[in-house]
Amino acid sequence: MGMNFTLQESSTLYGLLAESTSDVILKTDREGAIVHASPAFERFGFRPPEARLPARLLDLVEPSHRQEVAKAHSEALEGNETGAWVEFRAITSDERQHWFEIRTRGLRDEEGNVYGALSVMRSIDERRHLKDQLFAATYTDPLTRLTNRAAFISMLDHMIEKEMSGCLALFSIDFFRTINMKYGQSTGDEVLVVFADLLREMLRSEDIISRIGSERFAVLLPRTTPEQAQAICHRVVTTLAELRHKVGESRFAITASASIAHIADSLDSTIERAELALFCAKAKGRNRLEMEKARPASTH
Known part of the structure; x- marks a missing residue:
């Protein structure tokens, strides 16, 4: 039996998930500006969007990976619902290099117009470390x-x-x-x-x-x-x-x-x-x- 939620219930459910997960949940507008970020955002060393740094999704991403992340965001706004994960190196407040993957879906209003996007971002540092070790062992x-x-x-x-x-x-x-x-x-x-x-x-x-x-x-x-x-x-x-x-x-x-x-x-x-x-x-x-x-x- 399916479950139907009211808008208020969906918002509450989103809040519960955002509080409990280690994933970063980001809400962005059509231009990619960060409107909301879940608590994990700061735990991973990103500054809160309220501080205006970073103010845009691409500000989290190292320059060499920005094109891929921007393309995924753009496709989500266009209604492409493949939900593919995109890997990227992140810019955080510490000196270490961190890897994340991100998946983005478009947000639509009641008339079906896309007004922004919702993204889930998760750390893949451990996986990348294992991949690097395998590469070293191979070569x-x-x-x-x-x-x-x-x-x-x-x-x-x-x-x-x-x-x-x-x-x-x-x-x-x-x-x-x-x-x-x-x-x-x-x-x-x-x-x-x-x-x-x-x-x-x-x-x-x-x-x-x-x-x-x-x-x-x-x-x-x-x-x-x-x-x-x-x-x-x-x-x-x-x-x-x-x-x-x-x-x-x-x-x-x-x-x-x-x-x-x-x-x-x-x-x-x-x-x-x-x-x-x-x-x-x-x-x-x-x-x-x-x-x-x-x-x-x-x-x-």
Whole structure:
């Protein structure tokens, strides 16, 4: 059996729900100005609309997400009743970043004219945190905390798609299998961490470092010429060889072979050229850097 409420009863019911829920209930006019906010509004660190700050729904939303929230509000006023939730980063009175989702419906008077909207806003901080953790687990190498092969492929593909200039460098720790067999896997793991830390220390902030295999690392060097990349990566190879690292109970030299290829043509082509140059570095005695072979000029 359905329940019918008078206007007064509906208003009272709304008040009870607004007082008891952790969701924020907002009433806005057609222009998006906040006319009323439930008590949870202030509990989440928003200023009450009576203070005139913020006075509009979009004032709660970080600029990068305002277009999506504005579109949802506009569609609600036009009678679109899909009720889809829209996620956004919020501007609150504290320094922390907070995520919310919002769903909006239009409000109509007795003649059917839309005079405003009612929105339900709820915190999704916990869900976003779990999503970020999952993203990190999917794209991060747990040992070195560098991005992994999946992330590297995605980023290189993006650079090629956007026709961004730059170079790809590959590094391979020399005789890594021998190190593992002679000193044990835990020592091998320490070698990987030592090399990852050296790359972080010696490369520039804009360079993107990934661990893409057992003993292999890739570095994307955006907006870098082959000559600049050669200078940067040669310094890494020579510095590594000059240091005797204490790893586990032993102190020994760690060396690496490296290669550089210009990012161009396609993802497969770029990786293939870098791999071939790395093979040459190893064939020529390791502990060295090789550039990709110059491609012949195209003829017409």
